Amino acid sequence: MIPFNKPYLTGKETHYIYDAVNTGKISGNGKYTQKCQSFFETTYGFKKTLLTTSCTDALEMAAILANIKEGDEVIVPSFTFVSTAIAFIRQGAKIIFADSYVDNPNIDANLIEDLITDKTRAIVPVHYAGVACDMDKIMELADKYNLLVIEDAAQAIDSFYTGKDGLKRALGSIGHLAAFSFHETKNIISGEGGMLAINDDRFFNRAEIIWEKGTNRAEFFRGEVNKYGWVDTGSSFLPSEIIAAFLWAQIENLNEIQDRRILLWKQYYESIKKSNIKGLQLPVIPDFATNNGHMFYLTCSDGHAREALILSLKENGFYAVFHYLSLHSSEYYKDKHDGRVLSNSDKFTECLVRLPLYFELKESEVVNIAECINLYCEC
Secondary structure (H helix, E strand, C coil): CECCCCCCCCCCHHHHHHHHHHCCCCCCCCHHHHHHHHHHHHHHCCCEEEEECCHHHHHHHHHHHCCCCCCCEEEEECCCCHHHHHHHHCCCCEEEEECECCCCCCECHHHCHHHCCCCEEEECCECHHHCCCCHHHHHHHHHHHCCEEEEECCCCCCCEEECCCCCEEECCCCCCEEEEECCCCCCCCCCCCEEEEECCHHHHHHHHHHHCCCCCCCHHHHHCHHHHCCCCCCCCCCCCHHHHHHHHHHHHCHHHHHHHHHHHHHHHHHHHHCCCCCCCECCCCCCCECCCCCCCEEECCCHHHHHHHHHHHHHCCECCECCCCCHHHCCCCCCCCCCCCCHHHHHHHHHEEECCCCCCCCHHHHHHHHHHHHHHHHC
16 A cells, blocks of 8 residues: 655754753753754744644644734634634634635635634735745735734745745745644654744744743733733643754755655646646646645545545555635534535535645556546446
8 A cells, every 4th residue: 555645754853853962951052952943044034943742732822922812803714624713712712713725725815805704813825735825915814904824834944935015035934923744744754743934023022931840920011001912821832952963864854855745746747747647636826826746635626536546546556635624614613604605615525535645656567547537437
C-alpha cells in the first residue's frame, strides 16, 4: 500500500537532538529555537517569530494577543480544521462562517464585507493547500473596518502572494499575525510543532510573556494588567529544544524538500490533465499565488463518486483520503451558525479527495496513481 503520507527524515535530526541535549538546556528557547526563528525571520520577512508546540497553540496565542473577548465576532472559513475556530471560541468569540470560492477551497474574499458588523474583531483567512487567499482584498477590508487579520498558514510554509503593487510576499508576513504547522503531514516537520509569526510590533512584548506561560511574575506586569491585558495561561506555548533541533535539520534541507514536492505535484497535474477526465476538477492556483507542493487534491462530481474513487485507489494499493467537514454544519455549530447556506464549502466537504504526496514518493508511483484514476473514470 502506498500511504497518503510518509514523514521525511534528512538524517541529521538525531544528531542535532543529541547536540541539543548536550547543551544542558532542553526546555526551550535555546540554541536551536533561536536558529529556527532567525531563519524564518530572515528568509520570509516575518518581523518576529516564536516556535510553538503546535499550530493550534499558535492560533490560541493569536487569539489572546488580539484580545478577543466574549461577544466579539471573528470571520473564519467553514472549510477548515477545527482549531481555526476553536482558538477564538475559547476566548468567547462568536464565529461567523464564510463560504469558499466555487473553484477552490479558500475563503471567498468577495463575501467577507457583508459579514462584518460592529462586533467583528478579526478575519482569519486559511491558505488551503499552501495556496494564497486574496490578501489585498482582505487587508483592504481590515484597514477599512479597523480589524486584525490572522493568517492560518498551517500548510503555507514557503508559499507566496503577489499583490497589486507587484510585490511578492511570503504567506504569513502579510496579516498582523500568522500561525504555521510543522506537524508530520506538512512540508517541513518536527513531529508536532508550530510557529507564531508576528508582523505588528504592538504585540512583540506581550507575545513573549504569553509564550512563557503568561504568568505575571513581576510587579511590573501586575502593574500593567489593565493596560496590556496580561493573562495567566497556566501553560507554556514554548516547545522543547528537542523539537527545535529536529526542525532545524528539516530547515537545512528546505530547498531540496520543496523542489521534490513541487515536481511531484506538477507530475500529478500534467498526468491527470492530459486525460481530460469529465467530472473531475484539478486544483486551481490563482495568478497571485504560488504553489508550495503541500497537497495535491481533486474535486469529484459528488460524494458518491469520491467514495468510489477512494475505494478504487485503495483496491489498487494507493491510500487517498478526504479532508475537512464543513464546520458550520457540525453538531457543535448547528445551533450557533446563522443559517446561511455555504454551498461551496459543502461541495468540498463532499467531493474533495487528497492523493499521496511525500518526499519519497516515486515518480513512477505518481504515474500509476494517475493511470488508476483515469481507468476508474473510464468505467
